[in-house]
Amino acid sequence: xxxxxxxxxxxxxxxxxxxxxMDTPTVFKQGIFPYGCKAKSLETLGFPNPRQWxxxxxxxxxPANWQEIFIEGLRERVDKYRSFRLFLDICVRCGACAxxxxxxxGGGDPKNMPVVRAELLxxxxxKYCTTSGKVMGKIAGARDLTIDVLKEIWYYAxxxxxxxxxxxxxxxGIDTAEITILARELLNLLGLNIDWIAGPAAACxxxxxxLGLQPHTIKDAFDMFRDDIETFxxxxxxxTFNRKGAEILFVIPSGSMFADPGTYTLxxxxxxxxxxxxxxxxxxxxxxxxxxxxxxxxxxAKRLHNKIYEEAKRLKVKYIIGGECGHMWRVWHQYxxxxxxxxxxxxxxxxxITGTKFENAKSNKTVHICEFTADLINNxxxxxxxxxxxxxxxxxxDSCNTARGMGILEEPRYIINSVCNNxxxxxxxxxxxxxxxxxxxxxxxASENMENRLRGGLPRANAVKHVAEKYGVNMLAxxxxxxxxxxxxxxxxxxxxxxxxxVHEMVANALVCKGEKKRTVNLRGEPLPGxxxx
Amino acid sequence: xGLLFSFFAVISLIVIVYIGVNAANLHYLFGVVxxxxxxxxxxxxxxxxxxxxxxxxxxxxIPTTAGQGKSLPWIKWNKFDNPxxxxxxxxxxxxxxxxxxSLFRNTKMELRDGPKLxxxxxxxxxxxxxxxxYTFLIILTRHLRLFFEPVPVVIQIIESLDGFFxxxxxxxxxxxxxxxxxxxxxxxxxxxxxxxxxxxxxxDYFPLLLxxxxxxxxxxxxxxxxxxxxxxxxxxxxxxxxxxxxPKGINIIFYIHLFLVSALFAYFPMSKLMHMAxxxxxxxxxxxxxxxxxxxVNPWNYPVKVHTYEEYENxxxxxxxxxxxxxxxx
Numbered sequence: 001x002x003x004x005x006x007x008x009x010x011x012x013x014x015x016x017x018x019x020x021x022m023d024t025p026t027v028f029k030q031g032i033f034p035y036g037c038k039a040k041s042l043e044t045l046g047f048p049n050p051r052q053w054x055x056x057x058x059x060x061x062x063p064a065n066w067q068e069i070f071i072e073g074l075r076e077r078v079d080k081y082r083s084f085r086l087f088l089d090i091c092v093r094c095g096a097c098a099x100x101x102x103x104x105x106g107g108g109d110p111k112n113m114p115v116v117r118a119e120l121l122x123x124x125x126x127k128y129c130t131t132s133g134k135v136m137g138k139i140a141g142a143r144d145l146t147i148d149v150l151k152e153i154w155y156y157a158x159x160x161x162x163x164x165x166x167x168x169x170x171x172x173g174i175d176t177a178e179i180t181i182l183a184r185e186l187l188n189l190l191g192l193n194i195d196w197i198a199g200p201a202a203a204c205x206x207x208x209x210x211l212g213l214q215p216h217t218i219k220d221a222f223d224m225f226r227d228d229i230e231t232f233x234x235x236x237x238x239x240t241f242n243r244k245g246a247e248i249l250f251v252i253p254s255g256s257m258f259a260d261p262g263t264y265t266l267x268x269x270x271x272x273x274x275x276x277x278x279x280x281x282x283x284x285x286x287x288x289x290x291x292x293x294x295x296x297x298x299x300x301a302k303r304l305h306n307k308i309y310e311e312a313k314r315l316k317v318k319y320i321i322g323g324e325c326g327h328m329w330r331v332w333h334q335y336x337x338x339x340x341x342x343x344x345x346x347x348x349x350x351x352x353i354t355g356t357k358f359e360n361a362k363s364n365k366t367v368h369i370c371e372f373t374a375d376l377i378n379n380x381x382x383x384x385x386x387x388x389x390x391x392x393x394x395x396x397x398d399s400c401n402t403a404r405g406m407g408i409l410e411e412p413r414y415i416i417n418s419v420c421n422n423x424x425x426x427x428x429x430x431x432x433x434x435x436x437x438x439x440x441x442x443x444x445x446a447s448e449n450m451e452n453r454l455r456g457g458l459p460r461a462n463a464v465k466h467v468a469e470k471y472g473v474n475m476l477a478x479x480x481x482x483x484x485x486x487x488x489x490x491x492x493x494x495x496x497x498x499x500x501x502x503v504h505e506m507v508a509n510a511l512v513c514k515g516e517k518k519r520t521v522n523l524r525g526e527p528l529p530g531x532x533x534x
Numbered sequence: 535x536g537l538l539f540s541f542f543a544v545i546s547l548i549v550i551v552y553i554g555v556n557a558a559n560l561h562y563l564f565g566v567v568x569x570x571x572x573x574x575x576x577x578x579x580x581x582x583x584x585x586x587x588x589x590x591x592x593x594x595x596i597p598t599t600a601g602q603g604k605s606l607p608w609i610k611w612n613k614f615d616n617p618x619x620x621x622x623x624x625x626x627x628x629x630x631x632x633x634x635x636s637l638f639r640n641t642k643m644e645l646r647d648g649p650k651l652x653x654x655x656x657x658x659x660x661x662x663x664x665x666x667x668y669t670f671l672i673i674l675t676r677h678l679r680l681f682f683e684p685v686p687v688v689i690q691i692i693e694s695l696d697g698f699f700x701x702x703x704x705x706x707x708x709x710x711x712x713x714x715x716x717x718x719x720x721x722x723x724x725x726x727x728x729x730x731x732x733x734x735x736x737x738d739y740f741p742l743l744l745x746x747x748x749x750x751x752x753x754x755x756x757x758x759x760x761x762x763x764x765x766x767x768x769x770x771x772x773x774x775x776x777x778x779x780x781p782k783g784i785n786i787i788f789y790i791h792l793f794l795v796s797a798l799f800a801y802f803p804m805s806k807l808m809h810m811a812x813x814x815x816x817x818x819x820x821x822x823x824x825x826x827x828x829x830x831v832n833p834w835n836y837p838v839k840v841h842t843y844e845e846y847e848n849x850x851x852x853x854x855x856x857x858x859x860x861x862x863x864x
Contacts (some may be wrong), residue, residue: 010649016732042664082590090812101645173818216857306840407603407616429653
């Protein structure tokens with residue numbers, strides 16, 4: 001289906017309807033919702049209620065006792081997650097979150113205001129879990145869990161990218177991501193996942209990565225990258241796979257093995273580690289740092305994530321470095337130590353090149369590649385020729401998860417400023433902790449919901465447009481695999497001419513390597529500045 | 535619907551107390567029994583709610599990081615918006631509770647032709663909220679004079695500061711004005727701003743109207759209707775010393791005021807007003823971002839079914855061998 005033109009899409013009506021949200025039926029709009037999951041994916045994962053169903057069908061083929069399942073699930077979870085119960089209880093509906101959500105800003109649908117998105121479920125919670133809701137019903141903001149209510153919760157649970165921007169502005173820190181995460185858990189009890197999440201999650205279960213890349217395929221892909229790197233730089237890198245006794249296990253989101261421009265980031269990492277002579281290994285088993293289980297339920301997130309530490313243990317590495325990825329780092333930073341700790345089979349991370357101890361990662365033993373590289377640069381360990389990136393006028397997009405779930409803000413900026421001469425920030429309300437989502441996070445980067453992705457990406461794209469017009473920015477840097485997949489179409493749509501890059505692609509382009517040939521092209525095979533004729 | 539319901543609910547409360555005191559002569563009920571019951575409900579209710587939240591585990595450490603995290607020693611980190619220590623968390627919480635730090639960040643989005651989105655700083659809600667909560671606190675503190683004999687110096691100082699401008703007799707308290715103004719603002723924005731009206735429920739209007747009623751009846755009593763101050767003090771001292779007495783001749787406006795306050799106290803634990811206690815428990819705010827440095831334990835963590843390396847190798851052994859990838863079992 002063709003998307004509307006940008007000027008049509010940007011014609012947004014923010015006026016809420018006259019009827020209250022409870023009395024305004026939700027109409028499913030093509031282009032906004034992703035497709036439902038396939039039975040096969042759920043069977044692979046051992047999930048309940050696998051069946052063929054379609055979002056567009058009237059009948060979602062739910063189990064007969066679906067209400068009971070949902071309500072029992074809800075009651076169970078408000079007793080397991082303080083965040084969930086508290087956030088359902090204490091919202092005062094002040095409205096501060098309303099215009100902070102990128103889906104609301106780009107679409108105007110009032111049910112995408114974080115407060116209403118939460119109210120959709122909160123109203124059910126009131127009805128079945130609170131006395132006032134039971135007794136007073138609608139006037140207490142409570143409502144019955146009907147099939148339409150369930151569908152509505154589904155429709156909006158898959159229009160939230162769990163970016164947590166609203167939680168930054170909420171006076172009580174109410175985090176809609178928590179609401180969405182648990183709403184999706186409940187929906188999964190009924191087999192109501194989406195195809196774009198359940199498919200990759202099932203593939204990840206079987207092959208270790210979302211793309212379903214088998215070990216030999218991964219090796220083949222890397223051989224191509226090695227050939228390209230050799231062609232462009234004259235250097236033959238020799239990555240190893242599943243090698244026991246390596247000092248470091250390096251794990252990245254599998255998206256970077258598969259599609260541009262993520263592949264250039266991967267090539268950049270290959271070249272950097274080669275230049276350093278780093279004793280590290282890749283793993284075909286731990287071939288995915290990301291975790292679409294996190295977009296399904298807590299248990300699946302943990303199940304899929306297991307392979308990282310299991311592989312580190314098996315290969316007897318000292319510690320783990322993780323590549324550029326967003327939700328992968330939210331999971332690694334805020335969850336995996338809790339799932340699998342204590343990680344006493346690994347050592348506290350120390351950079352073998354600089355001797356720097358990564359104190360902030362001493363318990364879970366995982367270092368972010370930007371921390372690793374920033375430390376290298378700060379210690380003068382890299383020979384960098386910034387002018388090789390002079391054709392780039394760069395701005396930087398903080399990914400939601402690394403910004404609001406970790407606080408990695410300065411490291412990538414420091415690296416970018418060390419490897420290129422032209423860097424300009426987007427307006428301050430759109431970066432750092434206030435950063436906007438790419439519009440496709442949390443498993444929503446399917447193609448059938450492209451209109452919603454373009455809408456949700458408008459705030460980000462519009463900020464890029466601002467610096468593109470003001471400073472001539474032509475390159476949008478990021479440290480997230482979903483960004484690298486989602487931002488290119490977003491730029492093509494809203495800000496044609498701006499390309500997308502990972503930070504380590506730029507590092508490798510500026511990196512002067514031992515024994516390299518005269519570098520005339522970058523890792524994309526495009527001429528370096530001043531080398532156009534060669 | 536929520537607005538009308540709330541309005542009539544508050545009116546009904548006033549009618550009830552009016553009839554109860556003036557027609558049915560239930561002075562003891564409205565002057566002693568209900569205030570005691572309401573106060574008890576408040577204490578027990580709030581404790582119960584907090585206990586109920588406290589009982590629910592916090593499985594994961596999920597602070598919303600609002601600034602640079604602590605990483606490499608030469609990178610300046612934001613100690614309060616992204617705390618790494620307990621003292622950092624305490625300061626973050628203090629900023630949140632005393633100064634409404636998060637609300638201070640508030641912006642207003644605007645879409646102009648182009649399209650061009652902009653986000654301007656907007657401090658009205660922050661200012662209104664701050665004014666409302668602080669004046670409420672001061673007024674509440676001033677009321678402590680009714681429960682002490684002699685009145686502590688601290689309270690006298692607060693009163694004299696509050697009445698600094700020495701306008702009118704009795705002296706006009708600045709906080710009374712600001713308080714009523716702030717409540718009115720918070721109410722009007724709910725009614726006027728379309729999005730806020732869209733999200734507002736009865737339980738949002740009701741406390742505002744109730745609190746407005748409390749404030750208005752208080753102001754009427756102090757400035758406009760002759761009330762027996764000595765009699766009131768006798769009654770409040772009786773309440774606090776657990777020797778309740780109901781002096782004759784206290785104006786009905788006092789009973790209205792007292793009943794609305796009682797209603798507010800009783801309503802508090804079962805309402806969104808519990809945000810007062812809840813904010814302290816919010817996991818996105820009260821946890822330090824030490825995730826990778828210190829292990830956090832989930833009390834209900836349980837083993838899950840995993841796809842082991844062994845199973846993986848069994849699935850792909852031949853392909854791995856053919857590709858030259860090392861395997862465990864040849």
